[in-house]
Amino acid sequence: MKIARLLALGCIMAVGLPAAHASAQRVSRLTGEQLGSLCTKPTGTGICDAYISGIADSAALDHLFERNAEKDTKDVAAFCVAPATSTADMRGKVVSWMKDHRDGLSRPAGEVVFTALRETYPCGGGK
Numbered sequence: 001m002k003i004a005r006l007l008a009l010g011c012i013m014a015v016g017l018p019a020a021h022a023s024a025q026r027v028s029r030l031t032g033e034q035l036g037s038l039c040t041k042p043t044g045t046g047i048c049d050a051y052i053s054g055i056a057d058s059a060a061l062d063h064l065f066e067r068n069a070e071k072d073t074k075d076v077a078a079f080c081v082a083p084a085t086s087t088a089d090m091r092g093k094v095v096s097w098m099k100d101h102r103d104g105l106s107r108p109a110g111e112v113v114f115t116a117l118r119e120t121y122p123c124g125g126g127k
Helices: 002-015 032-039 042-068 087-100 109-120
Strands: none
Touching: 032 042, 032 087, 032 109, 042 087, 042 109, 087 109
């Protein structure tokens, strides 16, 4: 499982997250719809979990970098997933979010997962 997580994190780091200059960045051709299909197949849950964990890890590490390296104490995390949260729980919430937002699933999978995590794991005790 560690290898799958590292592989997913490497893919996410290569893909990049949506940013102000997203047009200048390489983004995976994997769509939210394709990832959603993969996440709902028993044989695809491991890859799905690794992909979602990679997005969550990269966003958390980006937040730590902004707060520490840039000394930006006002930087706010995009989402707050409790450390004890299982990948199966994250997958369930992301897939549920995808089912409720089918109109946006043609977007890149990383963008879809990032948005789903932001909306289902808000910081400050929201949902």
